[in-house]
Amino acid sequence: MPRFIFDVHDDGPAEWGDESLEGAGRNEIERRARELIAEAQARQVARGSQCVTTTVYVYHEGDAIVLTAYGRVGQDVRIVWPLG
Secondary structure: OOEEEEEEEOOOOOEEEEEEEEOOOHHHHHHHHHHHHHHHHHHHHHHOOOOOOEEEEEEEOOOOEEEEEEEOOOOOOEEEOOOO
16 A cells, blocks of 8 residues: 655644655645645744745655645635645
8 A cells, every 4th residue: 555654834843754654645735735834834823923934745655745835823724735
């Protein structure tokens, strides 16, 4: 089963490989990326840092990026699936 690694960047040190899913489909990968951004935004609000952009990179284990998601507090999350 394929394994997908989620790296969260929150205008600070990256949380490399903090999260992974095995055998996940496209909808599940996108849902989890959105959840991770929402969790990061909640931390930002608690710290008073609401102007931070959070980016989630999703990698197929041992391969390239399969999804990039990014968002800021009060803005829609944007999802980018690479072509190919």
